Amino acid sequence: MDQVEQADDKDLPSIGKRWKSEIEIANKKEADWRERGQKVLDRYHDDRKNGTSKLNILWANTEIRGAALYSRTPTPDVRRRYKDQDKTGKEVALLLERALEYSIDEYDFDHEVQQSIDHAQLPGRGVLRVRYIPEISSVDTRLPVEMQTDIVIGDDGAEEVTKYFSEQGEIDPAKIQEDDEGIYTLGEPEEEVTNEQVQCEVVDWEDYRQSPAKRWNQVRWVAFHHSMTRDELEQEFGKRGKDIPLTMSRRGDDEKTTEEEEYFKQASVWEIWNKDDKEVIFIAMGMEEAIEVRDDPLQLTGFFPVARPLHIIRPKKNLVPIPEYTMYQDQAEELDDITGRISKLIEALKVKGVYDASMEGLGALIESDDRALVPVENWATLVNKGGLDGVVSWMPVEQIARVLQGLYEQRDRLINTIFELTGISDIVRGQSDPRETATAQGIKNRSNALRLGPTQKEIQRFARDILRLKAEIMARFFEPETLQRMTGREVTQEMIQLLRDDGLRSYRIDIETDSTIAEDLADDKQEVTEFLNAMTNYFQQIGPLITQGLLPFEVGKSMLMFAARRFKTSKELEDALETLQQPQQQGGESQIDEIAMADVQRQTRVSYNSKP
Numbered sequence: 001m002d003q004v005e006q007a008d009d010k011d012l013p014s015i016g017k018r019w020k021s022e023i024e025i026a027n028k029k030e031a032d033w034r035e036r037g038q039k040v041l042d043r044y045h046d047d048r049k050n051g052t053s054k055l056n057i058l059w060a061n062t063e064i065r066g067a068a069l070y071s072r073t074p075t076p077d078v079r080r081r082y083k084d085q086d087k088t089g090k091e092v093a094l095l096l097e098r099a100l101e102y103s104i105d106e107y108d109f110d111h112e113v114q115q116s117i118d119h120a121q122l123p124g125r126g127v128l129r130v131r132y133i134p135e136i137s138s139v140d141t142r143l144p145v146e147m148q149t150d151i152v153i154g155d156d157g158a159e160e161v162t163k164y165f166s167e168q169g170e171i172d173p174a175k176i177q178e179d180d181e182g183i184y185t186l187g188e189p190e191e192e193v194t195n196e197q198v199q200c201e202v203v204d205w206e207d208y209r210q211s212p213a214k215r216w217n218q219v220r221w222v223a224f225h226h227s228m229t230r231d232e233l234e235q236e237f238g239k240r241g242k243d244i245p246l247t248m249s250r251r252g253d254d255e256k257t258t259e260e261e262e263y264f265k266q267a268s269v270w271e272i273w274n275k276d277d278k279e280v281i282f283i284a285m286g287m288e289e290a291i292e293v294r295d296d297p298l299q300l301t302g303f304f305p306v307a308r309p310l311h312i313i314r315p316k317k318n319l320v321p322i323p324e325y326t327m328y329q330d331q332a333e334e335l336d337d338i339t340g341r342i343s344k345l346i347e348a349l350k351v352k353g354v355y356d357a358s359m360e361g362l363g364a365l366i367e368s369d370d371r372a373l374v375p376v377e378n379w380a381t382l383v384n385k386g387g388l389d390g391v392v393s394w395m396p397v398e399q400i401a402r403v404l405q406g407l408y409e410q411r412d413r414l415i416n417t418i419f420e421l422t423g424i425s426d427i428v429r430g431q432s433d434p435r436e437t438a439t440a441q442g443i444k445n446r447s448n449a450l451r452l453g454p455t456q457k458e459i460q461r462f463a464r465d466i467l468r469l470k471a472e473i474m475a476r477f478f479e480p481e482t483l484q485r486m487t488g489r490e491v492t493q494e495m496i497q498l499l500r501d502d503g504l505r506s507y508r509i510d511i512e513t514d515s516t517i518a519e520d521l522a523d524d525k526q527e528v529t530e531f532l533n534a535m536t537n538y539f540q541q542i543g544p545l546i547t548q549g550l551l552p553f554e555v556g557k558s559m560l561m562f563a564a565r566r567f568k569t570s571k572e573l574e575d576a577l578e579t580l581q582q583p584q585q586q587g588g589e590s591q592i593d594e595i596a597m598a599d600v601q602r603q604t605r606v607s608y609n610s611k612p
Helices: 012-029 031-044 057-069 087-105 109-121 145-150 157-168 230-243 259-264 329-348 362-367 379-384 398-422 438-477 480-487 493-502 521-547 553-564 568-572 574-578 592-604
Strands: 076-080 128-139 190-202 208-210 221-228 265-274 279-284 292-295 353-355 392-394 507-511
Touching: 012 031, 012 208, 012 221, 012 265, 012 279, 031 057, 057 109, 057 329, 057 398, 057 438, 076 087, 076 438, 087 190, 087 438, 087 480, 087 493, 109 128, 109 190, 109 438, 128 438, 190 438, 190 480, 221 230, 230 265, 329 398, 438 493, 521 553, 553 574
Parallel strands: none
Antiparallel strands: 076 507, 128 190, 208 221, 221 265, 265 279, 279 292, 353 392
């Protein structure tokens, strides 16, 4: 593995030199891929340099597959790792789930995910970064005006001030300070968090680097490139931002600009997350020493603020991405060649011919509109020569037409070959043969699921990991007031303690099955039906045992809750089921089955007429 010798943490020049070398190593490792990725993007955008005809199959495939791979916003599903009775754990799980749902709705989450999928489909790598965004405001610690004017300071000024503020009751005199202007304050101005957000943003494929490695868990660092103006530099790095050279131009080139063009100049800054030392390093091109070294700001379990990058084609040798287009590039180029030939032959496929010059008027006949009668000189001669067939000879086009037909057939075969390579069936494209049976279409659907299934699961994994990062940041940093505003739930100190101390170790943050692809209402109804059937059978079998005293009520209730927690549908019912109490005996018969089923039916809002 290429690795640069570690530098002294306090030696900014050595740190800057070390990390510039690391970035250069990563650039060389991925240089060929970046060149291929740019060519793929040019092909997708149809950035042609000449007027040749092409069929942009890459654009069509990307749009079709993108819709099949991600079609709706994922639904967070936060659950206890151990499905036992734990009231506080259940409340914390519900709190995190609602907070994640609010966080997804707070900004355009889908847009960021879709852009990362586009990057994965075209250049070959999609990266989403998670950011913690607190809104901080300064708290004025100056004392009220009436307190300032009422103070009378004698020779023993400090004692008089202390005595005065001690009489105010709510103010601790030990915190009182007098500034240079004679204003009394309760210490230095304080800062408080007024709002908190955690968002993900797509990282452009050209602005991301990572250390060369064979597996993701071996990646030592990741880096993000920023183009920053002077104002942005000073805002981020304070006074040190004034010394950072501006080496780039916002005009899109790296040429030196004149003083008049200072406005367009920017600095090239790399933000490097070093997992080995748990620190974040900032370096700038054109500056020998590092700008700044910061301690781990987020304290994430995996340290990196990104999930494992998304790859449509999973690399086998190392983590250098592979553009999907390279898998059918030869067929696509042949398709372009055939399309170009078709265009030229269509241009040549024109009605042309020669006629006897002595037959005046025939030219006007050919050029005339429909239903035109054109007078012809020497009519008798024209008749004697066999009419038009005897004086006009048309250029043969039958051969061109046959070649065109063959080219069209070959193009269709190539398109089908490309669809087979990319796993895009006619069902996905919205095409169907009315002569096909339902069984045949079902086979196609299952085949399509087999082809696209692994990629769909990879995207679900990608979205799930992003939600896990968001949840971990919320659990570690969010104030109770913020969580309460986001979720509408009461947040107790016990819940905060569990979030802070236990983090996410007791929870499994997951996305509902297939929630990033098209919703299947039939599956949802089937799950509800299975849940109701399971509950009905349970009450029919267990109810009599409880009635006869062969099974204690609490044991039966525990068995019921154990089974209900296995269904995602039952999350809303859990509270209702836990409120079940031992019913009163009426005529020697227990009413537990009727009462419990009534609660289930009422909570699910499902019409259920039969009695167990």
